[in-house]
Amino acid sequence: MVNAVENGSITSPRGFAADAVAAAIKYEGRLDLGLIVSEQPALVAGMFTRNAVRSAPVMLSSRRVARGQARAVIVNSGCANACTGERGLRDAEEMTALVAARLGATPEEVLVASTGVIGTFVPLDRVARAIATMRPDRTKGHEFAQAIMTTDTTRKEIALAGKVNNTSFTIGAAAKGSGMIHPNMGTMLSFITTDAAIEPSFLSQALSRCVDRTLNMVTVDGDTSPSDTVLLLANGLAGNPVLDQSNGAEFEAALSQVCTYLARAIAADGEGATRLLQVTVTGARSMDDARCAARTIASSALVKAAINGADPNWGRVVCAAGRSGAVMDPDTVSMTLCGTPVMSRGMLVAFDDQALRASLQLDTVEVNVDLALGTGCATAWGCDLSHDYVTINASYTT
Amino acid sequence: MVNAVENGSITSPRGFAADAVAAAIKYEGRLDLGLIVSEQPALVAGMFTRNAVRSAPVMLSSRRVARGQARAVIVNSGCANACTGERGLRDAEEMTALVAARLGATPEEVLVASTGVIGTFVPLDRVARAIATMRPDRTKGHEFAQAIMTTDTTRKEIALAGKVNNTSFTIGAAAKGSGMIHPNMGTMLSFITTDAAIEPSFLSQALSRCVDRTLNMVTVDGDTSPSDTVLLLANGLAGNPVLDQSNGAEFEAALSQVCTYLARAIAADGEGATRLLQVTVTGARSMDDARCAARTIASSALVKAAINGADPNWGRVVCAAGRSGAVMDPDTVSMTLCGTPVMSRGMLVAFDDQALRASLQLDTVEVNVDLALGTGCATAWGCDLSHDYVTINASYTT
Numbered sequence: 001m002v003n004a005v006e007n008g009s010i011t012s013p014r015g016f017a018a019d020a021v022a023a024a025i026k027y028e029g030r031l032d033l034g035l036i037v038s039e040q041p042a043l044v045a046g047m048f049t050r051n052a053v054r055s056a057p058v059m060l061s062s063r064r065v066a067r068g069q070a071r072a073v074i075v076n077s078g079c080a081n082a083c084t085g086e087r088g089l090r091d092a093e094e095m096t097a098l099v100a101a102r103l104g105a106t107p108e109e110v111l112v113a114s115t116g117v118i119g120t121f122v123p124l125d126r127v128a129r130a131i132a133t134m135r136p137d138r139t140k141g142h143e144f145a146q147a148i149m150t151t152d153t154t155r156k157e158i159a160l161a162g163k164v165n166n167t168s169f170t171i172g173a174a175a176k177g178s179g180m181i182h183p184n185m186g187t188m189l190s191f192i193t194t195d196a197a198i199e200p201s202f203l204s205q206a207l208s209r210c211v212d213r214t215l216n217m218v219t220v221d222g223d224t225s226p227s228d229t230v231l232l233l234a235n236g237l238a239g240n241p242v243l244d245q246s247n248g249a250e251f252e253a254a255l256s257q258v259c260t261y262l263a264r265a266i267a268a269d270g271e272g273a274t275r276l277l278q279v280t281v282t283g284a285r286s287m288d289d290a291r292c293a294a295r296t297i298a299s300s301a302l303v304k305a306a307i308n309g310a311d312p313n314w315g316r317v318v319c320a321a322g323r324s325g326a327v328m329d330p331d332t333v334s335m336t337l338c339g340t341p342v343m344s345r346g347m348l349v350a351f352d353d354q355a356l357r358a359s360l361q362l363d364t365v366e367v368n369v370d371l372a373l374g375t376g377c378a379t380a381w382g383c384d385l386s387h388d389y390v391t392i393n394a395s396y397t398t
Numbered sequence: 399m400v401n402a403v404e405n406g407s408i409t410s411p412r413g414f415a416a417d418a419v420a421a422a423i424k425y426e427g428r429l430d431l432g433l434i435v436s437e438q439p440a441l442v443a444g445m446f447t448r449n450a451v452r453s454a455p456v457m458l459s460s461r462r463v464a465r466g467q468a469r470a471v472i473v474n475s476g477c478a479n480a481c482t483g484e485r486g487l488r489d490a491e492e493m494t495a496l497v498a499a500r501l502g503a504t505p506e507e508v509l510v511a512s513t514g515v516i517g518t519f520v521p522l523d524r525v526a527r528a529i530a531t532m533r534p535d536r537t538k539g540h541e542f543a544q545a546i547m548t549t550d551t552t553r554k555e556i557a558l559a560g561k562v563n564n565t566s567f568t569i570g571a572a573a574k575g576s577g578m579i580h581p582n583m584g585t586m587l588s589f590i591t592t593d594a595a596i597e598p599s600f601l602s603q604a605l606s607r608c609v610d611r612t613l614n615m616v617t618v619d620g621d622t623s624p625s626d627t628v629l630l631l632a633n634g635l636a637g638n639p640v641l642d643q644s645n646g647a648e649f650e651a652a653l654s655q656v657c658t659y660l661a662r663a664i665a666a667d668g669e670g671a672t673r674l675l676q677v678t679v680t681g682a683r684s685m686d687d688a689r690c691a692a693r694t695i696a697s698s699a700l701v702k703a704a705i706n707g708a709d710p711n712w713g714r715v716v717c718a719a720g721r722s723g724a725v726m727d728p729d730t731v732s733m734t735l736c737g738t739p740v741m742s743r744g745m746l747v748a749f750d751d752q753a754l755r756a757s758l759q760l761d762t763v764e765v766n767v768d769l770a771l772g773t774g775c776a777t778a779w780g781c782d783l784s785h786d787y788v789t790i791n792a793s794y795t796t
Contacts, residue, residue, distance in 0.1 A: 053720030053728045083713055083728065085745055118713025119746055180700060180717070221699040222620065223714070224721035301619040301699065302578055302791055309792025315481055315516025316621070319578070322451030323622035330451045330481065347483055348517055387785045393700055394707025 001163065002254045005170060008159025009141025012172040013195035015039040015237040018140045020147035023130035025123060026078030026116060033127065034147035036191060037072045037103060037136045042235035044070040044111070045204040047211055049228035055082035055118075056092040058229060061111040065231070068200055071109040073191060073231060074099045076127065077150050077176070078116040082226040091122045098131045113189050113229045115150055115176060145174040148189055151392055152178045156265040162254045167240035169196035169251065173258045177266040178273075179393060181220035182299060190215060190230040190262055196251055197236035199244035206252040207232045214259035217291065217380040219299040220270035221389070267381035268363075272389030276364045277307055277382040281321070284376030289326035291378040296324035297367065298382030308384035310360035312353065314342040317367055332372040338365060345372065399561065400652045403568060406557025407539025411568040411593035413437040413635040416538045418545035421528035423521055424476030424514060431525065432545035434589060435470045435501060435534045440633035442468040442509070443602040445609055447626035453480035453516075454490040456627060459509040463629070466598055469507040471589060471629060472497045474525065475548050475574070476514040480624040489520045496529045511587050511627045513548055513574060543572040546587055549790055550576045554663040560652045565638035567594035567649065571656045575664040576671075577791060579618035580697060588613060588628040588660055594649055595634035597642035604650040605630045612657035615689065615778040617697040618668035619787070665779035666761075670787030674762045675705055675780040679719070682774030687724035689776040694722035695765065696780030706782035708758035710751065712740040715765055730770040736763060743770065 005012045016038055023033040046065035048058050064070065074095050081088045096110035103110075114122065145155040159172040175190035198206075211230055232255075236242075243251050268276040279298045284290035297303055300320040306313040314335055321328055331346035338359035341349045359365075365384075403410045414436055421431040444463035446456050462468065472493050479486045494508035501508075512520070543555040557570040573588035596604075609628055630653075634640075641649050666674040677696045682688035695701055698718040704711040712733055719726055729744035736757035739747045757763075763782075 051717060051720040052724075052726045053717050080713075083716055083741070083744075083746070085729070118711075118717060119741075180714075182721075223698055223700045223718065226717050226720060300621055301787075302621045305788050305791030308788060311793055313516075315478075316578075318481055319449060319451050319516060319624050320621065322449040322624060323580075326450075328450045331483070343481070343517075346481075348481070385788055385791075387788050389699075390703055390706060390783055390785050390788060393703030393783075395709055 002160050002257060005159035005161050008172060009157050010036055010144055010172045010174045010191055010193055011138045011141035012159035013170040013193045015195055015235045016193045017136035017138050018144040019134040019136040020140060020143035021130045021133055023126050025076055031143060031147035032076055032078045033130050034075045034144040035072060035099065035134050035136055036144060038233055038235045040235055041069045041071055041109065042233040043068060043198060043200050043203055044231060044233050045207045046231045047208065049224060049226055051224045051226045053082065053226040055080050055114060055227045056084055056088035057081055057112040057114045058227060059089060060092045061113065061229065064108055064111055067108060070111050070233060071105045072099055072103055073111045073113065075113045075148050077148050079114055079120055079122050080116045080118045080227050081114040081122050083119045084121055087121060091124050094124060095127060098128055102131060111231060115189055115227050148176045150176060151271050152176050152269055154269050156262055158258055158261045160254050160258055162250055164240050164243065164250055167238055169194060169238040169240055171254055171258050173262055175262040175266060177220065178269050179220060179271040180223045180225040181218060181266065181270060182222045182224045188228055188266060192232040192258060194234045195238040196234055197238060197240050197242045198234045199242050202244040202248050203232065203234055206248060206255055210256045210259045214256065214263040217295060218263045218267050219295055219380065219382045222299045263381050267383050270383035271392045272386040273383030274386055275307065275384050277384060278364060278379060279367045280379045281369045281371065282377040283371040283373055285327040285374040287376045287378060290376035293321045293324045293326040294378045294380035296320050298380040301385055304385035307365050308386050310357050312337055312356045312360060317369065321369060327373060328371050329373065334370040334372065336368045400558050400655060403557035403559050406570060407555050408434055408542055408570045408572045408589055408591050409536045409539035410557035410570040411591045413593055413633045414591045415534035415536050416542040417532040417534040418538060418541035419528045419531055421524050423474055429541060429545035430474055430476045431528050432473045432542040433470060433497065433532050433534055434542060436631055436633045438633055439467045439469055439507065440631040441466060441596060441598050441601055442629060442631050443605045444629045445606065447622060447624055449622045449624045451480065451624040453478050453512060453625045454482055454486035455479055455510040455512045456625060457487060458490045459511065459627065462506055462509055465506060468509050468631060469503045470497055470501055471509045471511065473511045473546050475546050477512060477518055477520050478514050478516045478625050479512040479520050481517045482519055485519060489522050492522060493525060496526055500529060509629060513587055513625050546572065546574045548574060549669050550574050550667055552667050554660055556656055556659045558652050558656055560648055562638050562641065562648055565636055567592060567636040567638055569652055569656050571660055573660040573664060575618065576667050577618060577669040578621045578623040579616060579664065579668060580620045580622045586626055586664060590630040590656060592632045593636040594632055595636060595638050595640045596632045597640050600642040600646050601630065601632055604646060604653055608654045608657045612654065612661040615693060616661045616665050617693055617778065617780045620697045661779050665781050668781035669790045670784040671781030672784055673705065673782050675782060676762060676777060677765045678777045679767045679769065680775040681769040681771055683725040683772040685774045685776060688774035691719045691722045691724040692776045692778035694718050696778040699783055702780065702783035705763050706784050708755050710735055710754045710758060715767065719767060725771060726769050727771065732768040732770065734766045
């Protein structure tokens with residue numbers, strides 16, 4: 001039994017604190033530097049971008065995550081610190097050293113993530129002055145979620161509380177979107193904390209399984225970022241019997257629920273999005289085929305533009321599946337749009353055009369495609385392609 | 399030595415005629431049905447979509463092209479005749495039978511191609527009445543190019559004349575874009591005629607090599623169509639010694655020039671496009687890597703939106719290459735935008751921002767990326783992502 005924590009955030013689990021300040025990294029007077037601290041060293045698992053171009057923070061943090069323990073994560077928006085060479089790496093290291101000095105930790109215990117414009121340097125002097133003013137506490141989880149936003153229009157955070165063997169545990173999380181979103185084995189920036197005590201290899205495996213079904217199934221524009229990072233910190237303060245593969249099912253279910261929430265929130269707030277697109281593919285020859293078809297449909301420019309116009313142009317959905325690489329036979333495909341059948345085993349189904357157009361104007365548009373070839377199934381989340389997406393991205397660096 | 403034919407079209411080569419009529423397939427009073435006829439049976443080579451969803455005309459024509467000979471091609475816009483099942487196939491066959499009857503040919507000698515909305519049936523009665531009025535002649539090449547347009551804003555046609563052994567030959571061509579353009583081993587609709595006498599296997603190989611370097615390197619929106627078709631008809635009326643691998647280099651060069659022209663024309667007139675994007679990748683580990691990186695950059699939504707805004711956001715270019723699957727080392731990459739160096743062996747290069755923004759407002763934006771890992775090189779053509787693309791595709795079926 002898992003329950004949402006009212007007003008939950010990244011600091012809802014025991015022993016986590018946060019802070020956020022305005023460091024003028026790209027804009028004045030806007031929270032752009034966030035810090036998460038665990039009062040005692042936490043186990044850590046992480047997943048990172050598979051783009052061949054990796055930001056300096058991704059290079060540094062992925063090395064440090066391999067150690068398995070962390071005390072803090074420093075995160076900035078406004079600058080991705082990517083394509084910045086040796087100097088970028090030194091800047092990322094310096095950010096962690098400054099935080100470590102302030103906390104009485106070693107730099108190796110501090111992780112770093114950055115998001116924003118690619119190819120510019122972090123203004124290290126301003127960041128250093130800002131870090132010197134940070135005073136993390138339990139009340140500032142929301143400010144952290146605010147500080148990591150770039151073109152996001154809403155904070156993305158959640159906390160869930162569950163129980164194992166009469167011991168309650170809590171999971172908190174914060175994430176940011178909202179452009180260059182097409183994660184490949186990592187994800188956009190997502191930070192998850194928990195006070196549950198968890199065996200390290202189970203921690204990594206549970207995170208990997210959950211992210212692959214959730215955050216890795218989000219797409220806004222097909223562009224994988226060099227900054228994608230998800231970190232899960234577990235400090236064990238709940239005092240539960242240590243969870244592993246044998247007794248961790250409930251924790252993993254809760255973690256999956258948290259990741260699904262973040263995935264939907266990121267897709268719904270994709271750059272310029274007016275509605276959430278949820279694509280479920282069933283009956284695929286394999287799970288990989290289902291994932292591939294669902295994500296290709298959700299990222300098709302033509303499907304996304306049609307959803308923007310509430311246009312029941314289902315032919316584009318079938319064609320996107322057809323080019324996805326998934327095995328498919330057009331004669332066996334069935335499809336519903338917002339619950340309305342439009343195609344049945346390869347044949348057109350007559351539908352009420354006006355009624356369907358009305359359904360397509362809902363906040364969430366559900367597309368279900370049954371390939372009828374096997375048992376593979378997967379869900380992907382995306383959003384529509386709007387004029388605002390073009391406006392936002394035609395002038396991002398200015 | 400190859401020269402452009404003034405006012406050239408699909409009927410410039412000897413022995414080819416064309417016609418176009420308004421059949422009211424989707425709109426009234428608009429040319430939407432075109433016919434190419436060779437006065438004597440022509441050798442034919444073709445390439446077709448690799449989308450698992452194939453339109454009825456693609457299924458029928460790909461079978462017939464395998465026979466190696468054709469007399470005519472009937473083409474309609476306004477309806478793709480895709481996802482239309484058995485009835486769609488019968489309709490496509492009937493269109494060829496009607497043309498065959500009119501020409502005194504067999505249906506097997508007639509090919510068909512259709513483009514337009516997916517999932518609607520061809521209005522066969524109107525098409526039959528229109529075919530009955532067609533009178534192909536040498537003067538109507540331009541009307542054919544007009545009739546195959548959908549959201550295209552310009553006709554795409556060209557003719558080149560060359561010589562082999564003192565015998566002149568001509569190549570003519572017409573093509574249409576301009577959305578659902580991301581050909582995979584076939585292409586959008588392109589029709590090429592020539593009066594050169596050519597050995598059949600060389601005809602196919604030359605077409606395949608040229609298309610892979612040209613029409614298969616075009617992308618407008620990343621969506622591969624179920625209708626992609628390129629057909630090359632060679633009727634031999636030039637009377638030249640039969641061309642094959644040993645003596646066909648000049649013909650293949652001319653064919654490549656024709657295909658490059660069509661590829662650029664289709665990209666420049668992509669849906670909503672305000673400028674042509676030409677991406678050249680050099681120094682790749684392999685030719686496949688170069689193709690993959692060039693096409694991924696040219697199809698990146700973020701790169702395309704930046705080009706729309708004349709924004710020198712080169713980080714997006716590097717990141718698109720990084721996610722393309724091509725082997726790359728960020729520390730060896732160099733890049734120019736419109737001739738201006740912005741990155742050199744992985745390091746940022748200072749540039750005059752205002753001057754570069756001005757260059758990015760030209761009709762053609764050239765992006766050159768040197769991976770410095772090998773000798774693979776390739777060029778891809780695309781266009782910017784504009785508000786008009788969204789407008790066009792949010793209401794296409796209406």
